[in-house]
Amino acid sequence: MKDFNIAVIPGDGIGKEVVSEAVRVLETAAELHGGLTFHFTHYPWNCDYYLEHGVMMPEDGLDRLKTHDAIFLGAVGDPNKVPDHISLWGLLIHIRRSFEQVVNIRPAKHIKGVRSPLRDPKDFDFIVVRENSEGEYSESGGRIHQGGDQIAVQNAVFTKKGTRRAMDYAFMLAEKRRRHVTSATKSNGIVHSMPFWDEVFQETAQDYPHINTRKVHIDALAAFLVSQPEAFDVIVASNLFGDILTDIGAAIMGSIGIAPSANINLNGKYPSMFEPVHGSAPDIAGKGIANPIGQMWTAKMMLDHFGENELGDQLLSAMESVLESGIKTPDLGGKATTKEVTEAVISKLKNSF
Ligand code: NAI
Ligand code: MG
Numbered sequence: 211m212k213d214f215n216i217a218v219i220p221g222d223g224i225g226k227e228v229v230s231e232a233v234r235v236l237e238t239a240a241e242l243h244g245g246l247t248f249h250f251t252h253y254p255w256n257c258d259y260y261l262e263h264g265v266m267m268p269e270d271g272l273d274r275l276k277t278h279d280a281i282f283l284g285a286v287g288d289p290n291k292v293p294d295h296i297s298l299w300g301l302l303i304h305i306r307r308s309f310e311q312v313v314n315i316r317p318a319k320h321i322k323g324v325r326s327p328l329r330d331p332k333d334f335d336f337i338v339v340r341e342n343s344e345g346e347y348s349e350s351g352g353r354i355h356q357g358g359d360q361i362a363v364q365n366a367v368f369t370k371k372g373t374r375r376a377m378d379y380a381f382m383l384a385e386k387r388r389r390h391v392t393s394a395t396k397s398n399g400i401v402h403s404m405p406f407w408d409e410v411f412q413e414t415a416q417d418y419p420h421i422n423t424r425k426v427h428i429d430a431l432a433a434f435l436v437s438q439p440e441a442f443d444v445i446v447a448s449n450l451f452g453d454i455l456t457d458i459g460a461a462i463m464g465s466i467g468i469a470p471s472a473n474i475n476l477n478g479k480y481p482s483m484f485e486p487v488h489g490s491a492p493d494i495a496g497k498g499i500a501n502p503i504g505q506m507w508t509a510k511m512m513l514d515h516f517g518e519n520e521l522g523d524q525l526l527s528a529m530e531s532v533l534e535s536g537i538k539t540p541d542l543g544g545k546a547t548t549k550e551v552t553e554a555v556i557s558k559l560k561n562s563f
Contacts, residue, residue, distance in 0.1 A: 211245055211246070211247060212245060212246050212247070212516075213247050213248075213249065214246070214247070214248050214249070214279045214280065214516055215249045215251070215277070215278045215279045216248055216249065216250050216251070216278060216279060216280050216281075216282050216512075217251055217253060217274075217275050217278040217280070217281045217282065217481070218233060218250050218251065218252045218253065218282050218283075219252075219253045219255055219256075219281065219282070219283045219284065219286075219301075220252070220254075220256070220284040221255075221256045221283060221284040221285050221286040221287075221301075221490060222256045222257050222258075222284075222285060222286055222287055222288040222297075222490040222495075223285060223287070223288060223489075223490030223491055223492050223495035224284070224285065224488075224490055224491045224494060224495050224500035225256075225283075225284025225285035225286065225490050226256075226284060227495070227496075227498065227500045227502075227548055228284060228486070228500050228501075228502040228504070228505035228506075228548065229282070229283075229284040229505060231502040231505065231506070231548055231549065231551075231552040232282075232502060232505040232506045232508070232509045233250060233282075234552060234556070235506050235509060235525070235552065235555055235556060235559070236248055236509050236513075238556050238559060238560070239513070239521055239524075239525055239559060242559065242560065242563045243518075243521055246518065246521075250282075251278065253267070253271075253274070253275070255267040255268075255271065255301055256286060256288070256297075256301075257286075257287070257288035257291045257292040257297055258288075258291070260291075260292050260296070260297065260300070261291060261292070265300065266286075266296070266297060266300030266301040266304075267300065267301055267304075272304075272305070272308050272309075275305065275309075275481065276309075276480060276481070278481050279481060279516070280481050280482055280483070280484060280512050280515065280516070281305065281481050281482070281483040281484065282483075282484050282485075282508070282509070282512060283302070283483055283484065283485040284485070284486070284490075284505065285485070285486065285488060285489045285490040285491070286298060286301050286302050286489075286490065287489055287490045288490060288492060289492070290492065302485075305483055306342075306473050306483065308480075309475050309479075309480035309481065309482075309483070310343070310475050310476075310477060310479065310480055311342065311473035311474060311475050311480075311482060311483055312341070312342055312343040312372065312375065312376070312474070312475070312476055313339060313340065313341065313342055313375070313376050313379050313473075313474040313476060314339075314340040314342040314452065314456070314471060314472070314473050314474070315337060315338065315339050315340070315379075315383075315471065315472050315474060315511070316337065316338050316340070316456040316459055316460070316469065316470070316471045316472075316487065317335075317336070317337040317338075317459075317470065317507075317511070318334065318335075318336055318337070318338070318439070318456075318458075318459030318460065318462060318463050318469075319334065319335045319336075319463065320332070320333050320334045320335070320439075320462075320463070321463065321464070321468065321529075321530055321533055321534075322530065322533070322534045323530075323533035323534035323535070323536065323538065323542075324463065324464040324465060324468065324533055324538075324542055325464050325542075325543070326462055326463065326464045327461065327462065327464065328436070328439075328462055331439070331462070332438075332439070332440040333440060334439035334440040334442070334462070335440075335443075336435075336439060336442035336443055336444070336445060336459070337383065337387070337443075337444055337445070338445045338446075338447060338452055338455050338456050338459055339376060339379055339380040339383065339444060339445065339446045339447070339452070340376075340447055340448075340449060340451075340452025340453065340455075340456060341372060341373065341376040341446075341447070341448050341449050341452065342376075342449060342452075342473065343372055343449075344367045344368065344369060344372045344449065345366055345367065345368060345372075345403075345448040345449035345450060346364075346366045346448060346449050346450035347449045347450065348364075348365055348366060348367040350364075350365035350367055351363045351364040351365045366400075366403050366448075366450075368403045368406055368407060368448070370410065373406070373407060373410045374410055374413075374414060375476050376446060377391075377393075377410060377411055377414040377446050378414060378417075379446075379474065379476060380444050380445075380446035381414060381415070381417070381418040381421055381444075383444050384418075384421050384443060384444040385418070385421065386519065387443050387444060388443040389420065389421050389422060389443070390421065390422045390423070390424070390442070390443035390444065391415070391418075391421055391422070391423050391424075391443070391444045391445075391446060392423070392424045392425070392426055392431070392442055392443075392444070392445045392446070393407070393408070393411040393423065393424070393425045393426070393445075393446055393447075394426065394427075394428050394431050394445060394446065394447035394448070394451040394452070394455060395407055395408055395411075395425055395426070395427055395428065396427050396428045396429070396451075397427075398427060403448075407448065408425060411423070411425065411446070428447075428451045428454075428455075431445070431451075431455065432454065432455065432458060435455065435458045435459065435462065436458065436462065439462060456471075456487075460487055464542075465501065465541055465542055466487055466488045466504070466541075467488055467500070467501030467503060467504050467539065467541045467542070468501060468503040468504050468507060468542075469486065469487035469488070469504050469507070470484070470485075470486055470487065470504055470505075470507035470508035470510070470511050471484075471485060471486065471487050471508070471511075472484050472485075472508070472511045472512070472515065473485070474515070482515060484508045484509070484511055484512045484515070485508060486504035486505050486507070486508050487504060488504055498547045498548050498549065499539050499540050499541075499547055499548060500539065500548050501538075501539040501541050501542065501548070501551070502539075502548050502551055502552055502555075503529055503533070503551065506525065506529055506552075506555060507526065507529065509525065510522040510523075510525045510526050510529075513525065524559065524562050524563075525555075525559060527558075527562065528555050528558035528559040528562060529555055529558075531558050532551060532554040532555050532558055535554075537550060537551055537554045538551070539551060
């Protein structure tokens with residue numbers, strides 16, 4: 211019997227609505243599997259908590275989270291109650307930074323029954339591994355002088371360690387998929403950091419001789435994700451390039467309500483965090499019509515992370531067949547409620563055992 215201790219932070223708005231549904235799905239999955247148990251501990255840290263306590267999480271919040279195998283998060287933010295920079299930095303970004311979640315991963319897959327903005331989408335299924343701790347988003351640099359003499363300098367910082375660990379993650383992920391890694395580069399224009407990136411990529415590739423590789427400049431790669439997304443399996447990218455590519459990935463999938471993501475801690479010192487791409491959607495919160503698929507797909511990523519890939523795949527297939535059968539929330543053009551979609555996924559999952 212394998213036991214997993216999961217910290218659950220539903221957060222604000224629809225976060226609360228979709229997390230409870232995804233937890234029900236995870237409980238069902240564990241029951242059907244037979245050899246798994248999940249222990250869920252709920253943490254009510256959100257904007258209401260801030261209004262009551264003046265902080266987004268208690269002082270020992272990180273210590274409490276640290277004891278878990280993973281963090282399962284909904285969405286944080288309620289701009290009518292608390293300014294976004296306070297709620298985001300006080301909870302989400304605080305966790306990502308403190309827990310050294312140095313890699314962000316986001317899959318993009320064509321789902322039948324979901325309208326992609328692409329005219330004739332093939333069966334694309336790729337995953338972007340984004341270096342999430344350094345690169346272009348560094349605090350190194352500064353501004354000097356006034357008026358017409360102003361100068362701004364922003365340094366991109368690439369370390370061998372940071373680059374290598376993201377690439378190793380990408381290659382190991384590719385081993386479990388279609389064994390292909392594409393590196394997003396721009397060594398023809400950025401003449402110091404990107405040739406370095408290419409060198410580390412080549413060096414890493416030598417350690418995984420059975421994985422095929424390809425190197426594509428970021429501008430061409432952005433275009434390819436629109437014109438031939440089916441050509442990619444795993445893509446490894448720097449912080450900025452990965453940020454852009456993952457937004458393209460979510461866009462061609464057709465809805466923000468279905469896109470999942472994971473922030474991965476690689477040194478095993480802290481838990482990784484799993485969260486959907488979408489926010490707390492105040493405009494539809496409380497109506498019972500939030501799309502729970504993004505949160506459930508996030509649960510699938512957590513199962514994969516635990517090494518339960520088979521169960522994760524079963525869950526994804528269940529979600530896909532529900533969407534294909536037309537049981538969808540209004541954001542996807544359907545009429546179903548959050549709970550109806552969940553019931554349908556649970557019943558498909560049961561049938562698959
Ligand atoms: P949002 O993602 O919450 O909503 C954007 C639009 O997509 C809205 O029209 C919403 O109704 C729709 N939408 C999003 N998720 C949906 C779902 N599951 N089902 C159906 N429709 C869905 O982004 P927005 O409005 O910019 O931000 C709202 C709040 O969420 C802000 O406080 C923001 O800071 C926060 N936020 C938090 C994130 C996080 O916790 N990781 C990420 C993005 C935003
Ligand atoms: Mg972005």
